[in-house]
Amino acid sequence: MSERGAIRVAVAGKGGAGKSTVAGTLARVLARRGHRVLALDSDTLPGLALSLGATAPTEPPLLAAAQKGEDGHWRLRKGIGPMRAIERYSVLAPDGVRLLQVGKHTDDGLKPVMGAVNAFYKVIHRLGEPAGLDRWAIVGDLPAGPRQLAYDWAPYADRLLLVVEPTWQSMLTARRIARIAGTPRQVAMSLVVNKASGQDGVARVEAFLGMPALAVVPADDAVAQAERGGAAPIDAAPGSAAVLAIERLADALQAGSLTA
């Protein structure tokens, strides 16, 4: 954990492993327990807002925070630090979670939202500043695969949650992510086995990655159903085994007694 004792995690893994489900539900659980929570969505495809139960505007609010200089480089507008960016440009999600989004692909690709993408990158690199965020819990949801970790898109995290389902593709992806994320920052890594349907699968993932599971989230029809309906699992399936497992994940993170 960070020296402040605040929870600062980024969630990574293969596509479809359940990153947004874990991130969105974890953020809501922490908020219900009294944390001020910043949820970061750095995926340019839809995801975290649905799992959080938030309504996000199509046009990314962070566009207004960005300014292109004469040199062609994007900057944050004058006076906009991390705290102000969150106050002004995040979306309020249920339970008081603040959701800051990178900006989403449009019909014309990413070009129309490049200002927001750049502003987001700059804001997340300043979240460590002593700017009133010290006690916030931060839960970041990364896009599929290792790319953003290679490009330093989770500088705020002191712990990476590797969400892995018991398939080779998912395990290999987690191993690639773990290798990249180990440098240059010392980031702790924890394994979350998702869509587990038996002890065999869990043991296989643990053995392959050489780490014990911090949480095991079972395959859960109620969560699948919620996602088919576009609802947040914590709203549509509050007592489900998967949501309960993510509550236990929150317990473990809050206990703060994790070893790197």
Add this chain to the structure above:
Amino acid sequence: MKIVVAGKGGVGKTTVAGTLARALARDGHRVLALDADANPMLGISLGVGPEETDALVSVRQGLDDGVTEHEPTLEGFVDRFGTDAPDGVRLVVASRIDKFDPG
């Protein structure tokens, strides 16, 4: 025919692409399976094997190693960096991200 398979993570792009490539090859087509994902896994769905897929050398790595001078053509790259998958499918991995490289 030239087909690109796209979609959100986890929906089954690789499963569809790999199985389609094998099916076309069995029907007698010469098939080039191109894995353009920065987290390439197509080899697994083609039947190359998981650890074998993880160990494949990408064209990008080849370029970084300076092989380009010796392989000026696409065919050359397919020959040099391609891997044989079952049913005669030729698999080429475009690039793979495997190190921290900000900026």
